[in-house]
Structures are given as C-alpha cells and as structure tokens.
Amino acid sequence: MNFIVQKFGGTSLSSDDLRAKAAAKIAGARQEGYVPVVVVSAIGRLGDPYATDTLLSFAQDSGNELPPRESDLLMHCGEIISGVIMAAAIQKTGCPAVFLTGAQAGIITDSSFNNARILRINPENIIRHAREGKVVVVAGFQGVTAEGEVTTLGRGGSDTTAAALGVALDAAQIDIYTDVDGIMTADPRIVNDARPLDVVTYNEICQLAHEGAKVIHPRAVEIAMQKGIPLRIKCTFSDAPGTLVTSREEVFKGAIDITSDRTITGITHIQDITRIKVVTKDAGDVPDFQKRIFKAMALAGISVDFINVHPEAVFFTVKNTVAAKAVQILVNMGICPEVLPDCAKVAAVGAAMTGVPGVMAKIVEALAEEGIQILQSADSYTTIWVLVKMEDAGKSIRALHEKFSREM
Structure with missing residues (x-):
C-alpha cells in the first residue's frame, strides 16, 4: 500500500472551515493514489476550549498538583477530541474514516510520563482499516506502555507520532501541515522579507529546529532521516508546495534543483537565556574544577548550552527560568560567577557553509555595522552561533538575513 502520513496541527483544525480544508488535502492525496494516514494535534492553543494547555490550566486553577501519570491521562484527551471530530469531517465528504488513539494505533512507549519515547509501533490495526478503504485518523502526541499506561510524548509530540508512523508504514512521504507556507529563511514576524525555502536537508532542519525554529520538532526529523523518508512542510490554508526536507545527497547530487551557492539556509534564534562565566585560572586543579562545575549542573537537572571552556574561564548559558538555581549551586560550591541575564543565541544555519571561507567574517561585519556586541x-x-543581548536579537537577525540574502 502506498501510504502517506499527513499531520495537521491544532491551528489547522480549530473551526469547521479549517477542518474542511484539511479534509480536502486528504481527499487530494487519495486522488493521487496515496493511502492517507492522518495524525492530529489537539485543537487550538491556550484559551481554546480543548487545547492541551487549556486542559492543564483547568485542572491546576485550584492549586492542584497533578502527578505525571494523571497529567498524561488529562493531556491525551485533547487529541482524542480532535481526532473524533476530524474523522467526522472526513466522513462528511463521503469518505469512510476511523479514529484510533495512540494505543489503538499500536504506539508503544517507555514509561517516562510527560516525555515518553516511542519504542516500537505495531501498525496492524492501521493497515487492517486502510485495507477496508478507510482513512485512518490517529491521535498524535500519545502512546501507551507495554503495561497499558497512557503516556504523552512531550512538546512537538504529534510531529514525532507522524514521523514514527511514516517509518512503521514505510510511507512514501510525511506531510506536516501548519499555518505557514513552509520553512522560512527567518521568522517572518522579525524579518519582513523572509521567504519560504524550496528544499532543506534533514541536518539543516534539525539545526534550525534545535535553535528555535518551531515549524517541526527535531526528533521527528531524526526519525524520518533514519529511513530516508521525505518530509514536506506545507500550509493547510494554501496550495503552496511547501518545503521538502530530504537528504544532503538528494539535494546536492542535482536531482533537486537548488542553487549551489546557497551558503546560509536560514537564521533563527533562542531568547530568554542567561550567560554564566566562572573564572578558573586561580582554581588550582583547573580540569577538576571545570568537571565539578558541569557535574553539579547535571546533578541538579540543569541543561547547559553554548559552552566555551578556556584555561582562564568557563562560559555557558542556561534558560532564564533556571538561572537563579544554577547561580545558587555555584555559590554553594564557593564560586562567585559573573551573570549576564536576558541574552539571545542567534544561529546561521547552512549545510553548504562547510569549508567556505569568510562566513564568520560576514557575520562579524554585519553585526558590527549595527553596533551589536558579540558576547x-x-x-x-x-x-555558526553568536550570543547577543536580547534587546539586540531582532536587529541581529535582520542584519544577518540582509547580509546573506543573496546566498540564501
């Protein structure tokens, strides 16, 4: 069977009109000879009645602390509501459809409540319904342990569901439908002339996603990449072709038309981070001192990023939300760190920059021309990543986008 997995985000399903548009995309795939398997997210965002964050907020309004197991039972309801309604919308077009929860779809996970990982998928139930001519709608973001406990997959989990089903079904393609026309060269809310990309590599989109681009979860890309299944990021509201995500070999061997001088694919950023500097030059056994710093962060469950280790000092960043905790740990160790809150990490991503001279020079030049200090x-x-003050983030992104606009 020639499967295609089509995933629709919550903003694509929040009204009858939008669900009708999604159903039309599914019908179009059937007309092209594909067997669609549809993955849905919960409808809408915080404030919308059935959004995941709304459900959590409702339960926690009275000060309740939900244990992880119980919060998963609550959170997985949003996708069930969405899936049942989407199956009905498909049936309204005259096409048979059936809805399956993550468990009914055979998605088996580990027992890490709130952030489970898919261990395996048994797609027999999906295949059985597909052979009967039905469009199978699957709840994203959820699975079940071998013992039958409901789990959720963490933020971006519906993307992960779509990719894992694509691999399990050996799908021809995985389409991720969003509210934008594809992967953009930068955040269009920051850069007015940002434009959609025709094609990117798996590695590039992983980097863009890890560094702040929110169109697709990097875990989903990594799963699809393992089996080489093409991903396409498309818009529910238009017929734009979207962005194809494929292997570097496919992009650069000439099978796909792409300009060979595209040094930079996109500019993205992560904000609300704090830089911490620890002077180590007078610490005695410097390697042991450095080890103790990072071990203390790890034991406290604090994720560190943007690490620069020098004989004289150690630099790293943490999220603003855990900065006070990180600083207190260091103080308890007898360390007086230098702390710079409210920074942003700006990244220029491009698979073709490898071995190309002058890329960093252009980055420094672009920021210097705007009077922006690289921290x-x-x-x-x-x-290539640069750390700047958060107040300079937007200006930095626009400066870099303009500097590399002819090479994107």
Missing part, C-alpha cells in the same frame, strides 16, 4: 561565538560544520 560569545561557536561553530559546527553547518551552524
């Missing part, structure tokens, strides 16, 4: 920098084969 830290780091790079990999596909990404």
Whole structure:
C-alpha cells in the first residue's frame, strides 16, 4: 500500500472551515493514489476550549498538583477530541474514516510520563482499516506502555507520532501541515522579507529546529532521516508546495534543483537565556574544577548550552527560568560567577557553509555595522552561533538575513 502520513496541527483544525480544508488535502492525496494516514494535534492553543494547555490550566486553577501519570491521562484527551471530530469531517465528504488513539494505533512507549519515547509501533490495526478503504485518523502526541499506561510524548509530540508512523508504514512521504507556507529563511514576524525555502536537508532542519525554529520538532526529523523518508512542510490554508526536507545527497547530487551557492539556509534564534562565566585560572586543579562545575549542573537537572571552556574561564548559558538555581549551586560550591541575564543565541544555519571561507567574517561585519556586541561565538560544520543581548536579537537577525540574502 502506498501510504502517506499527513499531520495537521491544532491551528489547522480549530473551526469547521479549517477542518474542511484539511479534509480536502486528504481527499487530494487519495486522488493521487496515496493511502492517507492522518495524525492530529489537539485543537487550538491556550484559551481554546480543548487545547492541551487549556486542559492543564483547568485542572491546576485550584492549586492542584497533578502527578505525571494523571497529567498524561488529562493531556491525551485533547487529541482524542480532535481526532473524533476530524474523522467526522472526513466522513462528511463521503469518505469512510476511523479514529484510533495512540494505543489503538499500536504506539508503544517507555514509561517516562510527560516525555515518553516511542519504542516500537505495531501498525496492524492501521493497515487492517486502510485495507477496508478507510482513512485512518490517529491521535498524535500519545502512546501507551507495554503495561497499558497512557503516556504523552512531550512538546512537538504529534510531529514525532507522524514521523514514527511514516517509518512503521514505510510511507512514501510525511506531510506536516501548519499555518505557514513552509520553512522560512527567518521568522517572518522579525524579518519582513523572509521567504519560504524550496528544499532543506534533514541536518539543516534539525539545526534550525534545535535553535528555535518551531515549524517541526527535531526528533521527528531524526526519525524520518533514519529511513530516508521525505518530509514536506506545507500550509493547510494554501496550495503552496511547501518545503521538502530530504537528504544532503538528494539535494546536492542535482536531482533537486537548488542553487549551489546557497551558503546560509536560514537564521533563527533562542531568547530568554542567561550567560554564566566562572573564572578558573586561580582554581588550582583547573580540569577538576571545570568537571565539578558541569557535574553539579547535571546533578541538579540543569541543561547547559553554548559552552566555551578556556584555561582562564568557563562560559555557558542556561534558560532564564533556571538561572537563579544554577547561580545558587555555584555559590554553594564557593564560586562567585559573573551573570549576564536576558541574552539571545542567534544561529546561521547552512549545510553548504562547510569549508567556505569568510562566513564568520560576514557575520562579524554585519553585526558590527549595527553596533551589536558579540558576547560569545561557536561553530559546527553547518551552524555558526553568536550570543547577543536580547534587546539586540531582532536587529541581529535582520542584519544577518540582509547580509546573506543573496546566498540564501
């Protein structure tokens, strides 16, 4: 069977009109000879009646503290409501449809409530319904343990569900429908002339997602990449072709038309982070001192990022929300750190930058021309990061987008 997985986000399902548009996309896939398997998120966002955050807020308004197991039982209801309504919308078009929960779809996870990982999928129930000519609608974001406990997959979990089903069904393609026309060169709310990209590599979109782009969850990309299943990011509200996500070999071998001089694919950012600096030059056994700093953060469950380790000092960033905790841990160790809150990490991502001279020079030049101070920098084969003050984040993104606009 020629499966295609179509995932629709909550904003694509929040009204009868939008659900009708989604049903039309599903009908179109059937007309093209595909067997659609539809994955849905909960309807809407915080404030909408059946959104996941609304359900949580309702339960917690009276000061209740929900245990992780019980919060998963509550949170998985949003996708069930959404899936039942979407199946009805598909049936309204004259096409048979059936809704399956994560458990009914055979999605087995570990027991990490609120942030479970999919261990395996038994797609027999999906395949049985598909052979009967039905469109199968599956609740995203959820699964079940081997013992029958309901779990949820964490933020972006519906994307992960779609990718995992695509792999389990050996789908021809996974389509992620959102409210934008694809992956953009930058956040269009910040850069007026940001534009959608025709094609990106798996690695590029993983980097963009990890560094703040919110169109697709990086875990979903990693799952699809393992089996080489193409992803396409598309808009529910238009017929735009969207952005194809595929392997670097497909992009650069010439099978897909892409300009060879696209050094930078996109500019993205993460804000609300705090930089912490610890002077180590007078610490005696410097390697042991450095080890104790990061071990203390790990034991406290604090994720550190943007790490620069030098003989004289250690730099790293944490989220603003845990900065006070991180600082107190260091103080308890007898360390007096230098703290700079409200920073932003701005990233320039591009698979083609590897080995290209002058990329960092252009980044420094673009920011210097705007009088923006670079607080830290780091790079990999596909990404260059700079840390700036949060008040300079928007200006930095616009400056870098303009500097590389001819190479994007």
